[in-house]
Amino acid sequence: MAITTKRTRFSRRLPDHVTDELVNVLSEDKVFPFNDLFERTFEKLKIRNAVSGGEEMLRLRAYEKLQNLVTRGLVEKLGKEYKGGKRVREAHSEFATVEE
Numbered sequence: 137m138a139i140t141t142k143r144t145r146f147s148r149r150l151p152d153h154v155t156d157e158l159v160n161v162l163s164e165d166k167v168f169p170f171n172d173l174f175e176r177t178f179e180k181l182k183i184r185n186a187v188s189g190g191e192e193m194l195r196l197r198a199y200e201k202l203q204n205l206v207t208r209g210l211v212e213k214l215g216k217e218y219k220g221g222k223r224v225r226e227a228h229s230e231f232a233t234v235e236e
Contacts, residue, residue: 151229153186154194155201159228162211162220169217174198 157177161168168176174195181187187194202218205211210227212219225231 152201153181153184154198155205156228156230157181157184157186158198158202158205159220159224162205162218162224164220167214167217167219170199170202173202173218 157180161173161176177198205227206213210221210224212221
């Protein structure tokens with residue numbers, strides 16, 4: 137006889153400010169090299185006072201999140217440049233709260 141235990145997990149999803157700002161920038165109908173994309177995202181995060189861990193750490197986090205968006209098919213990678221796809225807004229935290 138197998139004993140099963142019921143696990144309950146508490147998941148607290150905080151808004152991901154880096155992904156949100158990447159999505160906001162990529163929602164424009166333009167193609168961005170990563171450095172330009174990061175600079176615009178970094179400036180918007182500074183205005184929102186959502187920068188922590190230093191610029192280099194934020195650059196790494198932004199690159200990782202951007203690659204995640206590419207993998208999910210929400211952003212197109214054109215060589216070393218990136219363009220938001222039609223569904224890029226789905227990655228925004230407001231989109232996730234509307235669906236719940």
